Amino acid sequence: MRILVIPDIHGRTGWVPVVNNFLAGAQAADRVVFLGDYNDSFTVPDAVMLDNFIDVLLLKQQEPERVVLLLGNHCVPYLLLPRFQCSGFRPTLAPALHILFKHHRHLFQVAYQAGPYLFTHAGVSEMWLKENGLAIRVLCEMPATVDNLPAVLNKLLTTEEGQRRLWQVSGYNGGRDRVDGPLWVRPAHLRRGLLPGIIQVVGHTPLPGISWDVKEATQTGVVFTDCHDRQPTEYLTLELPG
Template sequence: MRILVVPDLHGRTNWRQPVADFLAAAAATDRVIFLGDYLDSFTVADQPMLDNFIDVLLLREREPERVILLLGNHCFPYLFYPAFQCSGFRPQLAPALHILFKTHQALFQVAWQAGSYLFTHAGVSDMWLESNRLAIRLLVGHHARPDNIADTLNQLLASEQGRQLLWQVSGYNGGRDRVDGPLWVRPVHLSRGLLPRLIQVVGHTPQPHIHSEINEATQTGFIVADCHDHSPDEFLTLQLTK
């Protein structure tokens, strides 16, 4: 299985040709994974950003098996409008984006997993998991383990309480929660609370280049793919066995 990872777009269109080229040569088992944050650019105007988001939705509808769309912290404020707040929010676009997200909600998920690789917007820290272990157990009916963590996160999306857990924002990111959830955690904290036997692929925190911290012996670590502020032609491609 080959995987092309598309990090936070924020209105950027540089994904189109690399994704088209990848899919043209891709096998049925290959995947393109968008890590979320399609909106809330600080440089792209409303209409081009909206058009770009619609193009992402159309791609997902054309390629339902090979394209995965994840949710980021800049997606929740529109999908669940007006329950969440985030920087860069476009109030003038909120009604249209809310309708688009709600109409196409089935196209999105919080997490996707292939073997020991876990894909989310920002990552899952051990501190967040431990702080919310009981609440997660009560909401989804089972404990979160390395082999079922993606399914567990996606099930949390179905309830208001679950969404609040996913959205948790610590003081480090300007919130009031004790820890950061999978939409907000930063690499500095992810590295201190790594989940064993998982390699996490995330966006959310801009880097000069794709950044990797992996212990190959234990298959534990993370890769930050969000580098398009500085290196717009750099895309992460993985070759996995599933």
């Protein structure tokens, strides 16, 4: 099984030939995982950004099993308009994006897992899980464990309180919460609270290149993939057995 990871595109179209080439030679078990943040850019025009997002939606509809669309912190404000907002928000596109996200809500999820790899937009820190442990158990009727973490995160998206927990923003990112949720946590805090037995694959924080911080012996760590500000042609492809 191969997995092609597409980090935050923010209106950029460079993913199109990369994904098309991958899918042309892909098997049924192979996956393309988008890590969210399809919109919000300080340089890409509205029309280009909107057309690009529609192309993402069409791709998912054409390849529903092989394409996974995750939500990022620049997606939720449009999906749940007007509850949340962050930098780069486009008021001019908000009505159209809200309709598209709302109508195609079933195409998106917060988390996806394949083998030891957990895919989210920013990452799941141990600190966030501890802070929200009781609430998660109540909202999802089960504790968050290594085996069921994607299901728990995706279920949180179905309630207003769960959405608030996912959106938590600490002072480090300009918010007022004690910890950062899976849409906001940054590398410094994620590294301090890694989940044992899980290799997290995240975007969200621009870096000079793809960065691995993984202990293979324990299958614990994180891979940071959001490098397209500086390395627009660098994409992560994972090879999993089976």
